[in-house]
Amino acid sequence: MQPTHLTDPIAAIATAPGRGAVGIVRVSGHGLAALAQVLCGRTLPPRQAVYGPFRDAEGQAIDQGLALWFPAPHSYTGEDVLELQAHGGPVVLQLLLARCLQAAAEADPATGAATAPRLRLAQPGEFTQRAFLNDKLDLAQAEAVADLIAASTEAAARSAGRSLSGAFSQEIEALRQRIVRLRMLVEATLDFPEEEIDFLQQADAMGQLAAIDTGLAAVVARARQGALLNEGLQVVLAGQPNVGKSSLLNALAGAELAIVTAIPGTTRDKVSQTIQIEGVPLHITDTAGLRDEHQASDEVERIGIGRSWAAIAEADAVIFLHDITRLADPAYQAADATIAARLASVAPSRILQVHNKTDSLPPGLSPDLPAGALGLSARTGDGLDALRQALLQRAGWQAATEGVYIARKRHVLALQRCGTHLQAAREQAAAGDAALDLFAEELRLAHDALSEITGTFTADDLLGEIFAGFCIGK
Template sequence: MTGMDRDAPIVAVATASGRGAVGIVRVSGRGLLPLARALCGRELVPRMASYGPFRDGRGEALDQGLALYFPGPHSYTGEDVLELQGHGGPVVMQLLLARCLEAAAEVDATTGRARLPGLRLAEPGEFTQRAFLNDKIDLAQAEAIADLIDASTEAAARSATRSLGGAFSREIDALREQIVQLRMLVEATLDFPEEEIDFLEKANARGRLDRLQATLDGVLGQARQGALLREGLQVVLAGQPNAGKSSLLNALAGAELAIVTPIAGTTRDKVSETLQIEGVPLHIIDTAGLRADHEASDEVERIGMARSWQAIAQADAVLFLHDLTRVHEPAYAQADADIAARLPSPGQGATVLHIFNKADVGMDVDADALAQPQPPGEVLTLSARTGEGLQALRQTLLRQAGWQAAQEGVFIARQRHVQALNAAREHLSLAQAHAAQRDGALDLLAEELRLAHNALGRITGAFSADDLLGEIFTRFCIGK
């Protein structure tokens, strides 16, 4: 996208592909009125819907619908915007799109020039990119538009709406303003050393830095919650065949998603489902049963187990299921131990929760089993069949993910936002260390404040490279 002419007018179908009641073709550029007259056969009043036919090159109606004209800069992109809202059939939309391109190249009888020279198809996200480049929205708000479209839970949608409204950006701007004030004081002291102003004492730099760090920590906490709402948690169900992984998936989902039989090894490949707990998306993967490669019954089972280990390597949390009815069998216990040895160690990857399943039929051995030396990590007992212990599992997953319930005003965020806030926090910590030195070290303090300021600027786009913009906007849908 970065290689495209950013000044050229653009056009695209702005609604999802497929059939629908309404479809929209959107045009953005400068000087759209001649094109609007050619398409609609009438003058359009700014910001007022006008119903009538959309005409082809012979003046015949292609469709009937609403036309809206928004003169720049009071539009979504900051440029002139024309929207044609017709019937949502894919053929109709493509006819309107082709007519826009055709009419733009035609010579206007009034001016003797092409109506809209250079009109081309929009790239993914290009309308929103123009809104950003024309200062209609900042980068965090632009990302919130895509996050609102992609939201998989109500909580994520509401949080994305708050970010789109500027809640996150205002927090970042307030932090940047505080840093700017500190930078001004530091730079003034560096520029006029003959004044012999004791900057650290009279300007209360340490107190300001402490308050700034505390405020940033609060924003960082909210951003982490927002990133969790957006990204969700990758949870993998692992364990030996017939430990109850598929039953647990079905119990958590409240539906028969995976085939469950008494036959070990029924699940031969990954089965995925996205659920939500308190608005947090959980992407749960039920994997093929794990055992030694030489015990696999065929090549299909070996491939299924390989994919299970791949899923475990990419997980945020692994639920390692143990069958309470078999924990006393030496061969079964050894196989569990072999699997546990290959799972991520604490702090080295995914969180591992040990789940002792089938509590409803294993009550006689339940107490004895749990009296044995327990594996490292959290241990829960449940019954996927009766639902006993499921709520405790749900809450444990949220706690392990770092989710704080009943938080108000959470805004949607991305991992890049969290990384930028962490970088700003590290620079502020170094600035605090320099401020605490009795010899001043104001030049180093000034540099750390500058770096913290720049890190925050990357969130809203105050400091953004073209390759970052390309990475962000090309992930949007075409027409947005």
Template sequence: MLPRHSDPIAAIATAPGRGAVGIVRVSGRQLAGLAQALCGRTLRPREATYLPFRDAAGQAIDQGLALYFPGPHSYTGEDVLELQAHGGPVVLQLLLARCLEAGAAVDPATGQPFLPGLRLAQPGEFTERAFLNDKIDLAQAEAIADLIDASTEAAARSASRSLTGAFSQEIHALRDALIHLRMLVEATLDFPEEEIDFLRKADARGQLQNLEQTLAQVMGRARQGALLREGIKVVIAGQPNAGKSSLLNALAGAELAIVTPIAGTTRDKVQQTIQIEGVPVHVIDTAGLRDSDDEVERIGIARAWDAIAAADAVLFLHDLARWDAIEYRADDAAIESALAEKLPKSVPVIDVWNKVDCVPGAAAQPPAAGRAAVHLSARTGEGLDALRRILLQVAGWQSAPEGVYIARARHVQALRSVQVHLQEAAAQLDAQGPALDLLAEELRLAQNALSAITGEFSSDDLLGVIFSSFCIGK
């Protein structure tokens, strides 16, 4: 543990701005003296006490509730003091300053400061201490931030499920099974003449198979959880006046983008996040793709291509009302060629045939090989539900939210690493005359990758990145 982790810390624990209630939180060892100095009385553990908060001169700053949680039965595992006052930013700053001042003040009974070294908390430091003091594991700590940042109800419920330990329990079960297999393999290394029979009798191959099957199930749920957290970035692309801005407005249910008959109205990206069955979908409207002499429009078109290159999926919008025009088809073909050149093959392109209301009975256009397609009207809303279903399909959404826990991209990457090491372990075990030292090493690496998810095996750099994304008072 770094030296700073032993410092007592204080911070405003509620969001900036005005509110009915604001909280100042202090965490450290032996806070009883500070609580007495701040509140003028002894606080009973885990019992709210209504009292005035006074400055050093005895003048009331505010009146509110004080709660004292002696460690280890607290959020951080240390002593925690919370002062709940009215939520004005000036009041809370005065209370925070008073806490720091009282911590440095000398206790007449001991001649020492009430709480030496009390300082402002860094982002995420309260939750970091909860992790370091074994109150939560790393996946649960991340779930706290995900619960705060959740943009949909499904994401919030899934984050809550991870916070209660649903994801961690599955990781621990995998790790325990992996440790059992490792012990079995490593125990045979000292008995080279009997090792193969011993592993066969212990069904090492069956244990490894069960591990791979369980891992696949966990990976599936983790991918769904990562999708709930991260969402999918969808870019609407196509020629000017194909109805891109109208489609954005229709999907969002609001007039976000300006719609006019004038080609080139959209000059820059317009983005809105919607949700489809709880999955966040970040929809980006872009400038119409064409050759232009207008400098501003050219910049917008360049930005459109940048957005397309970073997309998880592209909606290629076609205008049915102009489909009979040879020039329009040629320009669409040029965009098609550019998409094929600039987009990775893993990024799906969905053909969207717009303005079916303008061309009643329009013949369905054949989709490109392996591509999804939908006919719709951005103006009337016809076909929008079909498009929403296709977006969920290309995103890979399969599970109902009730069965999913929140997960992050790093969790999915770690699980993929575990999968690779288990596959290498299986190859070693199936080989003629397997090298058991290599098999044991692959199992060890798989265990390390699993342990990195919950923080039992992680670097200080990783912890710094994770907790720096938290708010100050958390």
């Protein structure tokens, strides 16, 4: 049985705050037919748009609009759902919402009973949570609803649409069923130990396990791409003052976001911007120039330098930017070496060496760059395309997005746990008859890891965390 707070009738404004042509007030619960009649002054036919007034307690029209009535279980939440589509002014929608809450508590003059069960305001994501609890969506599909709303690129929106349609869930379910069949085989072998060698060999248990591994690898690859589309890549621009970090941020963003001057230390705090490359969101942060905090001109710059190192520690990729015109300066080289040593201790595998200001080199002189380093000019744009591709490569992005579904880090981690347990199962199976019970246990754990993705096996606290990130009204 579901907790009481998840069966209470709920209401909320389902459209974004602000003014618009249309706004929606949504109500969900059980036994709401009388409420629909009180608000609209008539009995509403199921799943048909009805135009008319929405009435206040005195019978006066609050607004004219469309009412849609979805009796349970044929609705988004699986409960009775009433949607009132009115003009999208915030005052009108608040009046409608207040009227819904008031009307549900009114007594029927004939019986003295409440017109409908008492409503309360919906919590963030509660409509979709009820759709999940009532088996209208699985957990991955429910998350895809929020991801589709929050999609920042066309590729992310299309991938979220595929997940919402069930493409991701179907692949997870297919893997789960293959593991279930193998578990049944192993459990049967444990029940009949005298048959265990021939039974497992005849059923090709190791071949089945290998096929599951292959299928899992394909799902993991697409899920990683989907997680990248969903969450993007955190990129930090780092380097000494006046090497062109702000110019590079502006060049990548295509807008003058950061102040650019020849004065070292112009950027005193983080400046962030989200761009997209081939549909992949990149969250780029320009940081204060790195140098010894004791050399900072004031306390503000010292704080900015500290924040720069904090951003570097959390980044997925760090562009270590150098000024190619100052490489021969011993003081500049020494400072760069100090920064490089600290970067190696903080983000050794996430550093991309980039040399800026190639346009300042004498004509015909090619830059002499270290292996793997890139040269570019933030001022002219020369070399920016190579940097963009290097960032995508660093993220592990593959250009083809067909078949990619939106995913989250928790999905990728669950798939990785599944792979770990399958590897352990293979090792136990190779150990011989004495380890068959451990083989079965590892298969169970792999199965549970997959079940967490679609919500077949999910802790309640995880559900709360997931749906708390939704917008109110969805």
